[in-house]
Amino acid sequence: AQTIHQWPVAEIKAVGSPLSLGCTIKGKSSPNLYWYWQATGGTLQQLFYSITVGQVESVVQLNLSASRPKDDQFILSTEKLLLSHSGFYLCAWRAGRSDYTFGSGTRLLVI
């Protein structure tokens, strides 16, 4: 069975500090991977997607970056956090025309 693991579960970070969020998918080779984000009071929106190792497409510009260093790993990061980065981050995978499978999410508070 496929599993998706996101880390960390929650973070409190200072403005200007770096951030790295991760996501690992097990049991599925070459999935399409996605990052979604929901600001407090906002809607869940897609930030990035990747269809293969080393290739990431940006959908929304938020001063964040994403990388896919391995087939089963997707990383979201930034060198300098902004207050506006606070929110809920979800990783997801999809294979072909299957439904999305989402992780448990990371709640980020930037202070």
Add this chain to the structure above:
Amino acid sequence: GDSVTQTEGPVTVSESESLIINCTYSATSIAYPNLFWYVRYPGEGLQLLLKVITAGQKGSSRGFEATYNKETTSFHLQKASVQESDSAVYYCALGNSGGSNAKLTFGKGTKLSVKS
């Protein structure tokens, strides 16, 4: 662009009462959108509750149901008798069926609390 509007939460209902969470959509970039309801229980990830890909059809799961109405561009979620375990955040979403970037467009989510 595409958009989804759903009932603003939080919504509180008593156990065994009926529930309706409204969802309307606007799909400008997708000719035949697929419609979804996702649910996020406390401490868990987003799970697919039900989906409908054909206008006029009804989807159902765990006692919930929703009908894809293309005329009114609606996809309301209903349940005849809620339970305390239904307490969660519910998201309405639309998307297309294929392509590597089959993006989902979500509503803001509706937090449901069921009191015993």
